[in-house]
Amino acid sequence: MTYVALKVDVDTYVGTRDGVPRLLDIMEQAGIRSTFYFSMGPDNSGKAIRRIFTRKGFLQKMLRTKAPGAYGLKTMMYGTLLPAPQIASSFPEVLRTTAAQGHETGVHCWDHVYWHDYLPRLSEVQVAKEMGQAADLFQKIMGARPATTAAPGWTVSATSLALQDSMKLDFCSDSRGYAPFYPVFAGKRYATLQIPSTWPTLDEIIGTDGVTAGNVNDFYLSKLKPGLNVHTIHAEMEGGIMSESFIRLIEHLQRLGVRFVTLAEAAALFGKDAPDAEMYMGELPGRAGLVAIQK
Secondary structure (H helix, E strand, O other): OEEEEEEEEEOOHHHHHHHHHHHHHHHHHHOOOOEEEEEOOEOOHHHHHHHHHHOOOHHHHHHHOOHHHHHOOOHHHEOOOEOOOEOHHHOHHHHHHHHHOOOEEEEEEOOHHHHHHHHHHOOHHHHHHHHHHHHHHHHHHHOOOOOEEOOHHHOOOHHHHHHHHHOOOOEEOOOEOOOOEEEEEOOEEOOOOEOOEOOOOHHHHOOOOOOOOOOHHHHHHHHOOOEEEEEEEEOOHHHHHOHHHHHHHHHHHHHOOOEEEOHHHHHHHHOOOOOEEEEEEEOOOOOOOOEEEEO
16 A cells, blocks of 8 residues: 655744645645644745855755745745744634644744754754744643644754653654654664655755656656655645646646654554664755755
8 A cells, every 4th residue: 555644844934824725725625634743933035045155065955945925925024024923823813723623733943044054053952942942832822732743944953852852752853864753863872753755845856857746647657656655845835836746746646545643643654663773963965955865
């Protein structure tokens, strides 16, 4: 049997306001459920401009994926020329509606840019504060503590992994790889199951090796394998300018008889006998900066 789990990363104010409702409509029409990870705090997307100077390939990626068109010019200025708006507290009904429609919900982060860019330099206190603020607001909005988290940009550290263990989460999705596993990071084993993303994201492949918006679904269908496939999508892309392409991908997969599952269902199906596996921060084609990779 072939399974596809859709992991939805919600990074921004506009992605929460516009992208998530669009994705909910698409998935309701298709009769599928997925797992949404929400950024809970300020949208400081404009501060990511610093990566032009610190991350090789970041500017090329922004140009290749036409990021201003996907995220909007206002988003590109939040936290710099424009104040950073609060995300989840501005749209609590979006989070509640997502859960009410049968989707799984979890925490992506408090401040996406801050975690993504500074995690390796953060102390235990700083990491705990970032996740604590996010988990507290999630509980206030949803009425329960989060059961799962997913790191921005697949960025982890020994400190963040230890914090996840202390939170007694059901599983996390912080990594890229091929099958669920228990992470061994920098020589230490951690107790929280990892469900890695197995397919590259749109922003990694559009504009590379002849992949375009018109043929990207051919690329994804070529990656489909028996067992579990985990596809990370973004509310700002698949819920925005790439929504029609995403609809066609779902239709293709349904015609092939794929079973769509949430990450919780994937954990139940494939996590029981998951092995330990080394996880390290490394490079992936099309992505600027390091990500957590299952070896």
